[in-house]
Amino acid sequence: DSGVTQTPKHLITATGQRVTLRCSPRSGDLSVYWYQQSLDQGLQFLIQYYNGEERAKGNILERFSAQQFPDLHSELNLSSLELGDSALYFCASSGGSRSNEQFFGPGTRLTVL
Amino acid sequence: AQSVTQLGSHVSVSEGALVLLRCNYSSSVPPYLFWYVQYPNQGLQLLLKYTSAATLVKGINGFEAEFKKSETSFHLTKPSAHMSDAAEYFCAVSGTGANSKLTFGKGITLSVRP
Numbered sequence: 001d002s003g004v005t006q007t008p009k010h011l012i013t014a015t016g017q018r019v020t021l022r023c024s025p026r027s028g029d030l031s032v033y034w035y036q037q038s039l040d041q042g043l044q045f046l047i048q049y050y051n052g053e054e055r056a057k058g059n060i061l062e063r064f065s066a067q068q069f070p071d072l073h074s075e076l077n078l079s080s081l082e083l084g085d086s087a088l089y090f091c092a093s094s095g096g097s098r099s100n101e102q103f104f105g106p107g108t109r110l111t112v113l
Numbered sequence: 114a115q116s117v118t119q120l121g122s123h124v125s126v127s128e129g130a131l132v133l134l135r136c137n138y139s140s141s142v143p144p145y146l147f148w149y150v151q152y153p154n155q156g157l158q159l160l161l162k163y164t165s166a167a168t169l170v171k172g173i174n175g176f177e178a179e180f181k182k183s184e185t186s187f188h189l190t191k192p193s194a195h196m197s198d199a200a201e202y203f204c205a206v207s208g209t210g211a212n213s214k215l216t217f218g219k220g221i222t223l224s225v226r227p
Contacts, residue, residue: 056211106156
């Protein structure tokens with residue numbers, strides 16, 4: 001158990017819809033990262049937050065947004081969903097004495113029909 | 114920009130045989146390098162990491178990797194494969210601070226034959 005939790009585990013929705021994925025980092029970790037894993041693109045970095053502020057952005061679509069709240073949990077919002085957004089979305093956290101190590105949650109599997 | 118290359122997508126070994134999974138990196142600054150393992154329908158688990166200390170890094174489950182700057186490589190090895198090692202393995206590189214995101218290779222699926 002990495003200490004990072006993600007909800008929901010599975011999500012099935014239709015094209016055009018909007019969903020919210022939630023991540024709770026390990027206790028004390030200030031950084032949260034979001035990654036997308038798909039058969040086409042592999043594992044890709046989406047976005048990083050550090051203590052509530054956006055720190056780095058990767059290949060994140062404009063239809064996607066994220067935020068980190070004062071209690072350090074993070075949400076990834078995906079809107080106007082397309083079939084190609086079907087993927088596994090991982091959250092990872094880092095911080096403290098092992099700040100160069102990222103701990104991954106179990107992921108949310110999104111299926112867009 | 115940092116990147117890693119994992120040659121081949123699938124490696125098959127017999128139980129008890131040596132496991133060698135290759136990873137080459139590209140980085141303009143001293144990198145942090147990682148190997149992660151992903152079992153079916155699970156998240157990513159860190160096997161080991163290189164952070165500019167010892168060049169030979171030992172990880173969990175009997176795996177180790179050697180950082181070779183001259184070859185820009187960070188190959189993963191295990192002397193004797195076990196059936197439970199069957200999984201997908203990802204090599205990744207990162208920097209620090211605002212560049213601490215992980216950049217992953219395409220992954221290698223390891224199969225272990227009885």
